[in-house]
Amino acid sequence: MGSLDTPFPECPQSNFKPLDPEEFRKQAHQTVDFIADYYKNIENYPVLSRVKPGHLLNRLPTTFPQDPEPLEEIFKDIQNTIIPSMTNWLSPNFFAYFPATVSTAGFLGEMLCTSFNSVGFNWLASPAATELESIVMDWLANLLNLPESFKFSGTGGGVIQGTTSEAILCTVVAARDQALEKVGRENIAKLVVYGSDQTHSTFGKACRIAGILPSNIRSIETSFDTEFSLDPVRVMHAMQADIASGLVPLYLCATVGTTSSTAVDPVNDLADVAERFGVWVHVDAAYAGSACICPEFRQYLHGVERADSVSMSPHKWLLTYLDCCCLWVKNPVLLVRGLSIDPEYLKNKPSESKSVVDYKDWQVGVGRRFRSLRLWLVLRNYGAGKLQAHIRSDVQMAKAFEALVDGDPRFEIVVPRQFALVCFRLNPAGRVDSVDELNRKLLDSVNSTGRLYMTHTVVGGVYLLRFAVGSTLTEMRHVDAAWELIKEKAGVLLGGI
Ligand SMILES: *Cc1c(COP(=O)(O)O)cnc(C)c1O
Numbered sequence: 001m002g003s004l005d006t007p008f009p010e011c012p013q014s015n016f017k018p019l020d021p022e023e024f025r026k027q028a029h030q031t032v033d034f035i036a037d038y039y040k041n042i043e044n045y046p047v048l049s050r051v052k053p054g055h056l057l058n059r060l061p062t063t064f065p066q067d068p069e070p071l072e073e074i075f076k077d078i079q080n081t082i083i084p085s086m087t088n089w090l091s092p093n094f095f096a097y098f099p100a101t102v103s104t105a106g107f108l109g110e111m112l113c114t115s116f117n118s119v120g121f122n123w124l125a126s127p128a129a130t131e132l133e134s135i136v137m138d139w140l141a142n143l144l145n146l147p148e149s150f151k152f153s154g155t156g157g158g159v160i161q162g163t164t165s166e167a168i169l170c171t172v173v174a175a176r177d178q179a180l181e182k183v184g185r186e187n188i189a190k191l192v193v194y195g196s197d198q199t200h201s202t203f204g205k206a207c208r209i210a211g212i213l214p215s216n217i218r219s220i221e222t223s224f225d226t227e228f229s230l231d232p233v234r235v236m237h238a239m240q241a242d243i244a245s246g247l248v249p250l251y252l253c254a255t256v257g258t259t260s261s262t263a264v265d266p267v268n269d270l271a272d273v274a275e276r277f278g279v280w281v282h283v284d285a286a287y288a289g290s291a292c293i294c295p296e297f298r299q300y301l302h303g304v305e306r307a308d309s310v311s312m313s314p315h316k317w318l319l320t321y322l323d324c325c326c327l328w329v330k331n332p333v334l335l336v337r338g339l340s341i342d343p344e345y346l347k348n349k350p351s352e353s354k355s356v357v358d359y360k361d362w363q364v365g366v367g368r369r370f371r372s373l374r375l376w377l378v379l380r381n382y383g384a385g386k387l388q389a390h391i392r393s394d395v396q397m398a399k400a401f402e403a404l405v406d407g408d409p410r411f412e413i414v415v416p417r418q419f420a421l422v423c424f425r426l427n428p429a430g431r432v433d434s435v436d437e438l439n440r441k442l443l444d445s446v447n448s449t450g451r452l453y454m455t456h457t458v459v460g461g462v463y464l465l466r467f468a469v470g471s472t473l474t475e476m477r478h479v480d481a482a483w484e485l486i487k488e489k490a491g492v493l494l495g496g497i
Contacts, residue, residue: 013274027071034075040082042091042473046450049087062297089459092473098259098287098421099470103319105381109374110321112257118280118370118425123356124348126370130357133160133372139379140326143293143387147305150328152357155393159362160371164286166254166364167311167327169206173338175251175280175328176210177307192216192242196230196265198258198459200284207251216247222419224460227262227415236273243277251280254307256300257288260457260466261415261423264288274304283310286325289316291395291419294388300418316419317394317470318387320374336361376493394420394470397479401467404483410490414464420466423459426490436463438493445489452482 014188032290059081072294120126126493138151138208139157147156161167172193179191188211192194195203197219204217219240222228239249251275267283275279283304291297291314304310311327314320329335340361360366378387398420405411417423425439442455443465455466468477 002388009207013137024262029070030075034078038288039090039473042088043088043093045083045088045091046089047088047453048096048447048450050448050450051085051086056081062463066377069140074209075181078191087453090471090473091453092471092475092478093482094474095467096453097466098316098468099160099472099474100315100322101317101319101470101472102321103378103382103472105377106320106374109213109325110382112377113370113373116370117368120370121360121368122348122356122358123350128357129368129372130371132370132376133359134213134357136372136375136379137326137328140375141328143379143384144289144301144312145292145298146301146310146328150310152429156328156330157357158326159359161311161325161327161363161377162202162243162323163202163325164284164313165202167325168203168210168282169311170327170335170339170363171282171309171329171443172206172210172212172251174331174334177281177338178210178334179250181246185453187248189213189216190248191245192218192239192247192368193236193251193253194218194220194226194235194249194279195253196222196255196258198222198228198230198263199253199255200259200286202254208398210388212250218242222460223264226263228258228261228459230265230270232266232269232273235270235413236276240272249277251282253282253284255449256285256292257419258285260459261464262288262299262418262421263415264418266303267307271303271306271372280309281307283307285310285312287313287316289326290314290421291391293318293384294391297391299417314375314378317391318375319378319382319390319472324375326375332362339363370377377446394474397423397474397476398469399469400476401469401479401483404480408487410494414462415459420469422469423457423464424467425462425464427494428494439463439465441493442486442490443494449489451484451485452478 060077088094091101113287118126118129120129123130134152134157138153141151141158148154174265176191180188183190193207193212193216197453201309207217208214220230220234220238235252242249252270254267254270256264256267271281285292285301288300292301309329310328311325313321313325315324351358398417401416402413405413405422405424410426411424412427413423414423426442427435440463443454445451457464457466
């Protein structure tokens with residue numbers, strides 16, 4: 001405990017300059033070289049990290065230094081300790097989850113975003129950050145052929161969120177507050193939300209955070225019959241049953257491209273049902289939304305013009321680096337009503353004139369980054385043509401992988417491919433039991449080589465392997481090599497029976 005008679009330590013005139021422009025130039029160039037080498041050599045690293053929990057704790061000091069350490073020493077640790085303990089998401093042999101795609105333009109945008117460190121909570125704090133975000137959100141809306149009702153040039157608007165979780169949370173709050181104005185704040189326990197058993201788990205989480213009772217979160221069953229898309233008739237029955245028991249249907253989350261198997265919910269038919277009961281419709285197209293920039297995939301968004309909000313994450317398939325989830329709403333006033341704050345220290349003329357967007361009122365937090373630079377760089381530097389070619393090339397590679405699987409009688413495609421995810425499993429003739437176990441073993445033996453990384457899921461009670469094509473550096477040779485490895489390991493497993 002300090003006491004009054006403890007003197008303050010003598011404070012010498014500090015020569016500490018944490019942002020010396022010339023030092024910055026030198027060290028940032030070195031870092032870019034380091035990153036370029038990482039990208040160049042990434043194929044040599046195991047895709048899935050093989051370290052055991054606690055790995056870093058045993059290898060790095062748990063106390064930090066009193067005196068400065070040279071950058072060279074720190075980079076040595078990154079090279080020798082950090083990178084070997086990573087799961088390398090940017091490896092061309094990464095086929096797990098959904099890819100998190102990147103690009104030079106996206107990186108440059110991120111550099112600029114970080115450099116300016118503009119904290120754009122309201123228009124005045126960063127006019128350029130605010131307006132550029134509105135512009136790129138309209139641009140991307142145009143690329144996706146969204147109606148005017150979602151654009152600033154029309155009556156709606158868009159905002160960049162960190163993740164889909166935040167996009168869903170913000171829209172649930174907007175829908176909730178609108179409903180509670182009608183039925184009374186005390187009736188929050190009556191609000192019911194709807195998704196399918198394939199809806200991303202973040203939906204239930206966002207609803208719980210927003211105060212929806214867990215028992216009022218409906219997870220409607222899907223099956224092989226509809227290829228795991230949500231059946232509007234079931235939704236209607238669920239809503240009717242809830243109304244009959246005195247509850248209030250609030251919000252329906254339709255998914256275009258589910259996480260497990262890229263199933264597409266019929267947005268237009270679901271909107272028919274939702275409209276009857278005055279339910280907010282959100283379209284979650286986190287992954288597949290990027291594909292909808294191609295005219296041949298746009299049909300999957302059919303009916304989106306009838307939704308209240310739609311979100312998709314360019315950080316998945318549109319080369320922008322994390323984090324960038326684009327959310328459009330038809331009625332920004334509802335979003336702002338649910339999320340706005342107005343403390344004295346943020347009051348200013350432009351905001352009071354109501355002629356500007358203050359993005360702090362469109363999201364959970366107050367501070368926000370200049371994320372639109374990334375998207376702007378990507379859209380401008382590549383143009384619609386290159387971005388569409390990028391999507392099509394991934395889909396083409398996935399198609400080719402699907403054909404390889406299809407051509408081997410020991411394997412089967414479990415659900416039809418829609419985008420660049422192939423859902424398959426090993427299911428050799430004559431084996432009816434333990435097929436799940438066989439595939440678990442196959443996945444383990446393939447992933448443990450470090451030569452590729454895939455993940456699994458269970459749909460309709462069937463354990464299957466997910467092969468998601470589209471990591472930025474992936475070429476057809478990587479897909480071919482992956483298939484060779486999968487076949488080889490399957491051969492070993494089957495031979496060993
Ligand atoms: C990946 C995914 C999410 C989570 O997305 P983030 O924006 O990365 O948080 C939500 N919904 C679907 C359908 C997804 O595929």
